[in-house]
Amino acid sequence: MKLLKLTFVFLAVIAIPFLVSCSDDDEVVASKSLDFSVYPGEIDFASNGGNNVLNINSSEAWTIEGGGEWLSWSEGSAEGSKKVNLSASQNQDTISRSSMVTITSGDQSFDVNISQQAMVPEPSDEIVFAVEPDSTDMSEMSAVEFASQIDIGWNLGNSLEAIGGETEWGNPMVSKRLIDSVKAAGFEAVRIPVAWSKFSDEANYVIQDSWMDRVEEVVNYVLDNDMYVIMNIHWDGGWMQPTYADQDEVNERLDILWTQIGNHFMDYGPKLLFAGTNEVMVENNYNAPTEEFYTVQNSFNQTFVDAVRSTGGKNAYRYLVVQGFNTNIDHTINFAEIPDDVVEERLMMEVHYYDPYNFALNADSNITQWGSNATDPNKVETWANESHVDQQFQRMKTNFIDQGVAVILGEYGAIARTKISGHQAYREDYFEYITQAAQTNGLVPIYWDNGDMGQNGFAMFNRNTGETLYPDLMDALVETNQ
Structure with missing residues (x-):
């Protein structure tokens, strides 16, 4: 499926594909039709998890599918425009992870990339540090x-x-x-x-x-x-x-x-x-x-x-x-x-x-x-x-x-x-x-x-x-x- 990034989508009756470029400080707006859109197209969670809002604009019924065990959402299907709360559990691995959720309405769908940063492991208390450990700007990769x-x-x-x-x-x-x-x-x-x-x-x-x-x-x-x-x-x-x-x-x-x-x-x-x-x-x-x-x-x-x-x-x-x-x-x-x-x-x-x-x-x-x-x-x-x-x-x-x-x-x-x-x-x-x-x-x-x-x-x-x-x-x- 085609990956689409979305920002502000203005609802209208016209239902034709379009692509609008915004200013340098904005993301690209993309939609298959003006009466169905999803924003944002990418979400990045911190390693400790948390919540993010997914904006779904639709005049018809829609469903959310995909993701992984570490992801959940406040509602998986509804009709009309909704703000859906996406939740990620804490990543207890030192490797980052990613998944994709698909929002479908009628014969149209959007893919949203979901990623989560790796955990930065805390050093063990078994050692006495001369200076407090500082993970600032240090890599989270294994x-x-x-x-x-x-x-x-x-x-x-x-x-x-x-x-x-x-x-x-x-x-x-x-x-x-x-x-x-x-x-x-x-x-x-x-x-x-x-x-x-x-x-x-x-x-x-x-x-x-x-x-x-x-x-x-x-x-x-x-x-x-x-x-x-x-x-x-x-x-x-x-x-x-x-x-x-x-x-x-x-x-x-x-x-x-x-x-x-x-x-x-x-x-x-x-x-x-x-x-x-x-x-x-x-x-x-x-x-x-x-x-x-x-x-x-x-x-x-x-x-x-x-x-x-x-x-x-x-x-x-x-x-x-x-x-x-x-x-x-x-x-x-x-x-x-x-x-x-x-x-x-x-x-x-x-x-x-x-x-x-x-x-x-x-x-x-x-x-x-x-x-x-x-x-x-x-x-x-x-x-x-x-x-x-x-x-x-x-x-x-x-x-x-x-x-x-x-x-x-x-x-x-x-x-x-x-x-x-x-x-x-x-x-x-x-x-x-x-x-x-x-x-x-x-x-x-x-x-x-x-x-x-x-x-x-x-x-x-x-x-x-x-x-x-x-x-x-x-x-x-x-x-x-x-």
């Missing part, structure tokens, strides 16, 4: 709904997490021009890895004001472009070792750091997400984690969530990203525990994808082809082809997204083999397929870019100029979601 707004993101790698300073790993200072270029290319989010151990008081882990301000400056480059930010604590020298011997000290440090970060960014809106850690593992141990390792790593996730929430303000409702062990999909599914949280459906799980290692990361490997277009069986590893990608991402969907926990594919990509003829075509296939598979399964793909424009690098932009380095590769990433 984490899964919120994440679905992001088609693809980009990593500002090897810059703010560089040990020794922002330019120590070969990249220039991050500029607004660079972030503008990232936006123009079609990316919708920027993951910002950060090393926070620039201390004015090292013994007490007090972050330098100048460093906090610099990180905020870069965050604002992104937010000013109406993009999303995922800001983490990255490797930072490797102090986050998941062992019983280090557990108490690491958790204390995490708590102190995230309390400071949370306080500084407390007033930022929902497009700023915090991610607690990055690829937590025992240094150089790539085996499956022992019970000790994954138990301690899970405790880091809990400490991060508790620290951010306890600051209060908008942080009581902020979307937070936790990680599986070493961001490995298998280890995440097997060992990750979702932290307890004082607010519902605000958590996301992060994993990374660099399979097969010999194609994606190993510069010394002769594995230089990937996927169904590979021509030389000696240059491809068949175990990590398209079907493996599908299987892994489907497992993340089943185990997390379908359970209400959004999934961030925080890093993926493959190094540039600029000296190997034909390699770029397989790199394009890899980028396109992983991006598409992630989006199909509801994961948010965020490409890893370390700024290295040479052999074995990941750069997609010249960070000095903002220029796109590989237009075809860029299309393989961002064109996927067009």
Whole structure:
């Protein structure tokens, strides 16, 4: 049926279809006939429910049908013009809902869209907030709904997490021009890895004001472009070792750091997400984690969530990203525990994808082809082809997204083999397929870019100029979601 928006309808005898435009401040008036009209054509209820009036103007009998269990009306049928009271019960879900009611008179009918905002869950009383929780302008969406707004993101790698300073790993200072270029290319989010151990008081882990301000400056480059930010604590020298011997000290440090970060960014809106850690593992141990390792790593996730929430303000409702062990999909599914949280459906799980290692990361490997277009069986590893990608991402969907926990594919990509003829075509296939598979399964793909424009690098932009380095590769990433 045709959806009609209505404002003022003047009753008359003439019964012909018409459409009248009002001033810019008024809605459109629409009617099939001048002796039957309904106003308004759309009603939006607050999450706590309430009442709204539906004006039905008719010279004949009419009926109301449709809606849902959460909607009711004062009378479902009558004759002539009436003001019908529509009532909505409280929405106790963190997902908005909608329905449609149809008003019929004779052979004519109108559809009225009815929507209701999601509930903003109140934080639990189990935590003491430093500042009263403030949901103003924070999203009411569940984490899964919120994440679905992001088609693809980009990593500002090897810059703010560089040990020794922002330019120590070969990249220039991050500029607004660079972030503008990232936006123009079609990316919708920027993951910002950060090393926070620039201390004015090292013994007490007090972050330098100048460093906090610099990180905020870069965050604002992104937010000013109406993009999303995922800001983490990255490797930072490797102090986050998941062992019983280090557990108490690491958790204390995490708590102190995230309390400071949370306080500084407390007033930022929902497009700023915090991610607690990055690829937590025992240094150089790539085996499956022992019970000790994954138990301690899970405790880091809990400490991060508790620290951010306890600051209060908008942080009581902020979307937070936790990680599986070493961001490995298998280890995440097997060992990750979702932290307890004082607010519902605000958590996301992060994993990374660099399979097969010999194609994606190993510069010394002769594995230089990937996927169904590979021509030389000696240059491809068949175990990590398209079907493996599908299987892994489907497992993340089943185990997390379908359970209400959004999934961030925080890093993926493959190094540039600029000296190997034909390699770029397989790199394009890899980028396109992983991006598409992630989006199909509801994961948010965020490409890893370390700024290295040479052999074995990941750069997609010249960070000095903002220029796109590989237009075809860029299309393989961002064109996927067009």
